[in-house]
Amino acid sequence: MQIKKADFVKGIRGTDPITDSEMPQIAFFGRSNVGKSSTINMLANRKSLVKSSGTPGKTREINFFRINDEYFFVDLPGYGYAKVSKTERDKLRKLILWYLRETKPQERILILVLDAQVGLTDYDREILDIAIRRDESLVVLVNKIDKLNQKNRKVVIDKVTSETNYPVVPISAKKGKGRDLFFDTVFN
Numbered sequence: 001m002q003i004k005k006a007d008f009v010k011g012i013r014g015t016d017p018i019t020d021s022e023m024p025q026i027a028f029f030g031r032s033n034v035g036k037s038s039t040i041n042m043l044a045n046r047k048s049l050v051k052s053s054g055t056p057g058k059t060r061e062i063n064f065f066r067i068n069d070e071y072f073f074v075d076l077p078g079y080g081y082a083k084v085s086k087t088e089r090d091k092l093r094k095l096i097l098w099y100l101r102e103t104k105p106q107e108r109i110l111i112l113v114l115d116a117q118v119g120l121t122d123y124d125r126e127i128l129d130i131a132i133r134r135d136e137s138l139v140v141l142v143n144k145i146d147k148l149n150q151k152n153r154k155v156v157i158d159k160v161t162s163e164t165n166y167p168v169v170p171i172s173a174k175k176g177k178g179r180d181l182f183f184d185t186v187f188n
């Protein structure tokens with residue numbers, strides 16, 4: 001998949017007409033620090049389309065990026081970072097659930113990003129449950145596989161695969177691994 005154009009459109013914190021756009025939305029969910037923003041940069045072949053950093057809790061809005069004028073990548077804030085104040089955490093949680101439950105895009109694919117060293121958490125299970133109930137399309141990305149050896153990669157992928165009925169794709173945003181499989185899976 002060649003990405004010729006990738007533009008930041010806007011960041012939202014509530015109702016906005018962009019959520020009703022006709023363009024499909026590929027929306028990245030996951031706990032704080034799993035590498036959602038880094039993954040979008042890697043997929044788009046841009047070093048800093050999206051701000052990512054060593055400071056977890058970086059993404060505070062729902063950011064829309066227009067890709068090839070064909071679809072949006074939607075970068076969501078992460079949930080659960082302990083050093084973010086409880087008030088802010090609750091606000092982010094509400095924002096994430098609002099986007100998931102209250103917006104009605106014409107076409108959307110949810111991408112649930114996990115940290116390979118952590119696997120599925122209760123937070124991820126909550127997102128999976130909502131996706132199942134709402135009959136949403138979803139792909140699970142297991143990121144940061146560069147941190148594991150071959151054997152442990154297989155253990156984690158097998159475990160996550162056994163815990164969900166959705167496709168599971170191993171990636172490393174850092175090393176640029178898994179890009180082709182991601183696009184093959186999402187645009188099957």
Ligand SMILES: Nc1nc2c(ncn2[C@@H]2O[C@H](COP(=O)(O)OP(=O)(O)OP(=O)(O)O)[C@@H](O)[C@H]2O)c(=O)[nH]1
Nearest residue numbers: 033034035036037038052053057058059078173174
């Ligand atoms: N080793 C390794 N580090 C990664 C990888 N992907 C992301 N990181 C690092 O993980 C940290 C968090 O990355 P972000 O992309 O900001 O994570 P995020 O999920 O967007 O975080 P929030 O915006 O807080 O939700 C950064 O220090 C990245 O460099 C990966 O594939 N491998």
Ligand SMILES: [Mg+2]
Nearest residue numbers: 036037058059
């Ligand atoms: Mg982020």
